[in-house]
Amino acid sequence: MKKFEQLCAQWRLLESYGDIQHETVKALDAAQDAEDEKLMAQICRHVIGEEAPNHLYSPDFQIACLHWLTEDCIERLNLRKTEKAKKKVCQELSHCLWAYKWFIADLPLMPDMSKERIEFYNEVMREYYERGELGTAMLHKCLMLQAMNMGDIERAKIHHQAWHQSEKDDFSDCETCELNDEIHYRHFIGQYKQTVQLAQPILDGSMSCGEVPHNTYYPIIDSLIESDQWTEAAAQMHKAVQLIESAGEDFIHLLPRLIQLQIKLGQYDTAQSLSEKYHEAIGRRSQNHPIITLHYLSAMAYFKENIFVSAKELAQDLSQMYDKRNGNAYYSKRLQQLLNAQQMTLQ
Incomplete structure (x- = not known):
């Protein structure tokens, strides 16, 4: 068995996502020390993912691997002599450039990642897209989503406008994904009725991916609640939970925010049942994704102390970590708004 296949077999035996990332980092460091660039490239491809991001790993680790692999592709491309050999490397390089869209927006979701490091990778994406003569639409959309994850409304608005003013190209996302991101943006800036209106093609099933x-579902249901459409919000919640449960662990990270909304809807028993059913799966998925931990703790803060004694305090501490880096109080305010809404259901 080849070295990389042996490593993958070892990682599959580990149940903890945290342990998997730890062992993967060790293997990558060992390959670098041994100057085994072939193995390094194999590990980096695995960490990044092929058709979609590999959810086992954290976005900061993934983008570091992506940056190295991009440079490796460029170096290999310059060494290839035949067009056939160059074509294969070009295909891999194209995948690398596409994959920056997967991670740039999510970098702020790692509270330990500095603004300087985030901006470094923003510039990396900008430079590669310029060198590849790609359009700016996807760069601006990624930076809009990134600003949203940092609670920066003004920067989000700037990049939203730039995104829509830029021409689409081969790197643009599908129409459904574009609409999804527009819905998230409208919800983020508080345009709840417009969010619901935009979401109709998704709600009626005419658009999906x-x-x-x-x-x-989260921005749609929350917008329905904020628009006082409680019956429709409850109906969409039922559909959302059914869909996500049927999809397995691929979408388990979405449940904590839906549990938050179940509590806002007064569906206390359903929320508690769902949290107990998927507690271990959510905990496993959150190990390399602190934002999932924050969403889950924020939901658990509603329940009685003997269920989750320090959820509120832990959620407050984690919110403050994000806010300190971002230079605002976005996450702390959102947590307090959720706690206030939870208190109203008790009255």
Whole structure:
């Protein structure tokens, strides 16, 4: 068995996502020390993912691997002599450039990642897209989503406008994904009625893709609640939970925010049942994704102390970590708004 296949077999034996990332980092460091660039490239491809991001790993680790692999592709491309050999490397390089869209927006979801490091990778993407003569639409959309994850409304608005003013190209996402991101943006800036209106093609099933409507349900349902459409919100919640449960662990990370909304809807028993059913799966998925931990703790803060004694305090601490890096109080305010809404259901 080849070295990389042996490593993958070892990682599959590990149940903890945290342990998997730890062992993967060790293997990558060992390959670098041994100057085994072939093995390094294999590990980096695995960490990044092929058709979709590999959810086992954290976005900061993934983009570091992506940056190295991109440079490796460029170096290999310059060494190839025949057009056939160059074509294969060009295909891999194209995949690398596409994959920056997977991670740039999510970098702020790692609270330990500095603004300087985030901006470094923003510039990396910008430079590669310029060198590849790609359009700016996807760069601006990624930076819009990134600003949203940092609670920066003004920067999100700037990149939203730039995104829509830029021409689409071969690197643009499908129409459904574009609509999904527009819905998330409208919800983020508080345009709840417009969010619901935009979502109609998704709600009626005329538009869907691999990740939609799964990750569109949260902004839609929350916008329905904020628009006082409680009956429709409850109906969409039922559909959302059914869909995500049927999809297995691929979308388990979406449940904590839906549990938050179940509590806002007064569906206390359903929320508690769902949290107990998927507690271990959510905990496993959150090990390399602190934002999932924050969403789950924020939901658990509602329940009685003997169920989750320090959820509120832990959620507050984690929110403050994000806010300190971002230079605002976005996550702390969102947590307090959720806690206030939870208190109203008790009255």
